[in-house]
Amino acid sequence: MIKYIFEGTRTVFILSVAMALSVAESGWAGNEELNASESNKHSHEMNGRGPASDPLDPVPYRMRALQLRDTAVPLTTGTEFNPAISVILDFTYANFTDDIDDPPGFLVGGGHGHGHGHGHGVEEGFNLREMEVTFSGSIDPYFDALAVFNVTPDDLEVEEAYITTRMLPAGLQVKAGKFLSDVGYINKQHIHDWLFVDAPWMREFMFGDEGLNEAGVQLSWVPPTPQYTRFGVEILEGATPGVSSFVGDGRHEIVTLLPDAGSPERVRWRADKGFSDTTGPRLFTGFAKWAPDLGYNHAIQFGTFGGYSREFQAEEVHSSGRLETWDGDAWFAGGDVVYKYDGQGVMGHGNVVIQAEYMYRELDLRYQSREFESFSSLVTTDANDQRWQQDGLYVQGVYGFLPRWNAGARLDILGLINDGFENRGDSVDFGTSYRYTGQVAYGPTEFSRIRAQVSYNDIADGHDEWQFMLQYSMSLGVHGAHAF
Amino acid sequence: MRKIITVFLLALLAHIAHAELQVVATVPNMGALAREIGGDAVNVRVLAPPDRDAHYLEARPSMMAALRRADIVVSVGAELEIGWLPAAIQGGHNRRIQRGQPGYFEAARKVELIGVGKPADRALGDVHPMGNPHFYMDPERFAEAGYALAERFGSLSPDNAEYFMANAESVDERVSGMMPKWRERAESAHGVLLYHEDADYLLHALDVPVLGYIEPLPGIPPTARHLRSIISELSGRDGVIWTMDFQPAEGGQFLSRELGWPSVRLPSQVHTDGDLDDYFSMIDNWVDTLKVSE
Numbered sequence: 001m002i003k004y005i006f007e008g009t010r011t012v013f014i015l016s017v018a019m020a021l022s023v024a025e026s027g028w029a030g031n032e033e034l035n036a037s038e039s040n041k042h043s044h045e046m047n048g049r050g051p052a053s054d055p056l057d058p059v060p061y062r063m064r065a066l067q068l069r070d071t072a073v074p075l076t077t078g079t080e081f082n083p084a085i086s087v088i089l090d091f092t093y094a095n096f097t098d099d100i101d102d103p104p105g106f107l108v109g110g111g112h113g114h115g116h117g118h119g120h121g122v123e124e125g126f127n128l129r130e131m132e133v134t135f136s137g138s139i140d141p142y143f144d145a146l147a148v149f150n151v152t153p154d155d156l157e158v159e160e161a162y163i164t165t166r167m168l169p170a171g172l173q174v175k176a177g178k179f180l181s182d183v184g185y186i187n188k189q190h191i192h193d194w195l196f197v198d199a200p201w202m203r204e205f206m207f208g209d210e211g212l213n214e215a216g217v218q219l220s221w222v223p224p225t226p227q228y229t230r231f232g233v234e235i236l237e238g239a240t241p242g243v244s245s246f247v248g249d250g251r252h253e254i255v256t257l258l259p260d261a262g263s264p265e266r267v268r269w270r271a272d273k274g275f276s277d278t279t280g281p282r283l284f285t286g287f288a289k290w291a292p293d294l295g296y297n298h299a300i301q302f303g304t305f306g307g308y309s310r311e312f313q314a315e316e317v318h319s320s321g322r323l324e325t326w327d328g329d330a331w332f333a334g335g336d337v338v339y340k341y342d343g344q345g346v347m348g349h350g351n352v353v354i355q356a357e358y359m360y361r362e363l364d365l366r367y368q369s370r371e372f373e374s375f376s377s378l379v380t381t382d383a384n385d386q387r388w389q390q391d392g393l394y395v396q397g398v399y400g401f402l403p404r405w406n407a408g409a410r411l412d413i414l415g416l417i418n419d420g421f422e423n424r425g426d427s428v429d430f431g432t433s434y435r436y437t438g439q440v441a442y443g444p445t446e447f448s449r450i451r452a453q454v455s456y457n458d459i460a461d462g463h464d465e466w467q468f469m470l471q472y473s474m475s476l477g478v479h480g481a482h483a484f
Numbered sequence: 485m486r487k488i489i490t491v492f493l494l495a496l497l498a499h500i501a502h503a504e505l506q507v508v509a510t511v512p513n514m515g516a517l518a519r520e521i522g523g524d525a526v527n528v529r530v531l532a533p534p535d536r537d538a539h540y541l542e543a544r545p546s547m548m549a550a551l552r553r554a555d556i557v558v559s560v561g562a563e564l565e566i567g568w569l570p571a572a573i574q575g576g577h578n579r580r581i582q583r584g585q586p587g588y589f590e591a592a593r594k595v596e597l598i599g600v601g602k603p604a605d606r607a608l609g610d611v612h613p614m615g616n617p618h619f620y621m622d623p624e625r626f627a628e629a630g631y632a633l634a635e636r637f638g639s640l641s642p643d644n645a646e647y648f649m650a651n652a653e654s655v656d657e658r659v660s661g662m663m664p665k666w667r668e669r670a671e672s673a674h675g676v677l678l679y680h681e682d683a684d685y686l687l688h689a690l691d692v693p694v695l696g697y698i699e700p701l702p703g704i705p706p707t708a709r710h711l712r713s714i715i716s717e718l719s720g721r722d723g724v725i726w727t728m729d730f731q732p733a734e735g736g737q738f739l740s741r742e743l744g745w746p747s748v749r750l751p752s753q754v755h756t757d758g759d760l761d762d763y764f765s766m767i768d769n770w771v772d773t774l775k776v777s778e
Contacts, residue, residue, distance in 0.1 A: 481572075
């Protein structure tokens with residue numbers, strides 16, 4: 001019986017090859033004919049001709065269908081072997097009533113590793129916030145690649161550059177390179193995916209301006225279940241300010257002038273900081289996502305995530321020569337949910353997106369304050385063990401109230417739990433900060449968008465302020481499909 | 485003992501040979517074609533409901549779950565689904581349906597498209613330089629895609645290859661049987677004003693002139709100025725206005741009042757469980773509106 005099956009398959013194969021060959025020949029002739037009629041095609045389009053001499057179908061379609069057997073033909077426009085290129089420009093104008101205070105307690109080490117000048121923060125006045133240049137394509141049948149460069153007027157940085165596997169069995173996929181982690185929902189989104197001008201506080205202060213964006217490897221698995229589920233683990237270098245801040249070994253060095261009457265002398269003070277130079281990977285994360293099937297109009301996805309960093313190092317250097325260091329480890333965990341409704345309207349009319357995320361982090365640190373006791377050694381003047389416990393969350397919703405238009409509101413809460421330490425080592429509750437944001441956006445096409453946003457910040461230290469922002473973003477070139 | 489093993493292996497082989505191909509179709513029309521070609525050897529699931537514009541869908545987890553278990557994804561192609569299908573496939577973690585694999589099928593690659601090679605300039609709207617993707621509105625091209633699909637199904641399930649090809653021939657015969665009737669009914673039709681460049685294929689097949697488009701440029705909603713220019717160009721003539729069910733009705737209604745033409749708004753896709761009969765009645769409904777009353 002098996003023999004017959006094989007015989008049959010072989011016969012069919014030989015027959016189809018023979019047919020393909022013979023048809024391929026006639027196909028060539030047909031194509032010439034087609035080219036000849038090409039120039040007349042447009043002039044005939046309006047008045048048309050009889051079906052017997054259809055200029056659009058000069059070769060009987062049956063023959064052409066058999067001729068096109070291959071699959072290795074280019075599948076996207078004008079890219080052939082070149083990667084698809086997209087350029088996204090993001091301009092902002094911002095005006096704040098006051099200098100922006102950061103919510104207190106979140107920057108261990110006096111604010112190092114964080115600053116509004118760099119990254120995705122919005123500055124006052126007119127700004128070209130970023131030009132995001134993306135190259136994407138398939139390297140070979142086994143790998144896809146993506147590279148995202150972020151060009152600002154003074155800087156060029158690699159935002160993401162990674163490969164993903166295409167051909168692993170059993171629903172497995174490996175991503176390797178520098179990439180935005182899949183923990184949570186908003187972390188892996190780029191500026192133009194955000195539904196507001198700026199990122200939620202949670203992402204900015206629990207991770208840092210760049211989010212959790214690290215070099216490393218990710219393994220994820222989608223089991224063949226009727227409901228979408230995805231599990232993943234990531235092994236990362238560990239250099240994200242909020243959860244895996246890293247300094248490494250190095251020497252603390254200052255230069256002073258010793259006042260020697262008449263001829264001051266330059267003196268160099270130098271001593272080891274005492275941080276261990278742990279080679280990466282230092283940060284390990286995991287995530288799970290689950291999305292029940294709610295039909296064509298509704299979609300919801302729940303996620304949970306966590307991570308552990310075996311090193312958390314921060315320092316603050318004072319001009320007096322005093323060195324403060326925090327050294328220990330950190331972990332974080334959280335959950336996210338996103339709901340989308342397809343309003344079935346034109347250009348986003350009636351669509352709803354609601355998303356919320358919560359995240360908690362804990363830093364277990366040894367604090368030391370040290371001063372020079374000689375030109376080459378430090379003495380500890382103050383030390384204690386610190387456990388920082390903090391959290392953040394946001395809830396936001398956006399509704400397409402007209403074709404091309406949407407409006408949204410967002411609530412940021414940072415520090416419902418906000419237990420940290422003042423520099424002298426006193427345990428402190430830094431308090432809870434709130435931000436209330438509203439935005440309206442207009443997108444003439446899916447390739448351009450203008451957005452206006454107002455926020456009121458109620459900072460835990462007693463300050464409050466208003467922020468007004470305008471954003472214009474546009475997309476040039478072949479922009480890839482958006483993940484959910 | 486050997487007998488038992490042989491029987492067991494044969495049973496297993498038979499099971500493998502007869503297991504249904506799991507087919508995921510992007511839009512209902514492709515689902516109908518897959519159902520017709522695959523018959524009872526396939527199980528078809530459709531990703532997009534009929535009343536949505538397939539240009540503007542979003543990749544969703546339910547799509548990824550369906551694609552994860554698929555043996556083949558059957559798409560229209562020519563970049564119609566470019567905004568969501570690549571992301572859905574990437575999220576599906578299924579090596580069988582990656583681009584370049586036998587389990588990835590783009591029907592538009594297998595038929596002659598119109599509008600190929602238009603400049604890739606978005607100042608001209610949301611253009612498709614690969615050609616107009618809405619070939620499924622032409623029953624003959626639809627049948628033609630059926631042969632290519634039968635061949636692909638056959639390569640995935642060789643035991644059923646002849647069955648698939650026979651089904652493709654039957655689709656072709658039924659279409660060939662209908663075309664003269666539709667052409668006859670469309671004869672002497674004055675022409676059609678379309679909302680978007682989508683029913684062009686059907687009108688070309690029926691030899692009915694396309695009188696213009698309500699969209700000033702593909703993907704750009706109608707402007708007052710463009711509507712005025714349509715009125716000044718077409719007033720005094722006869723025709724009918726076609727709008728797909730997911731496209732905005734207002735432009736067509738306005739022009740219908742101004743020009744005194746009938747305006748119709750009908751589905752361009754069968755329902756998600758549809759088959760060739762449903763496809764024929766969908767085409768029938770459109771052709772009906774071409775009848776000249778005088």
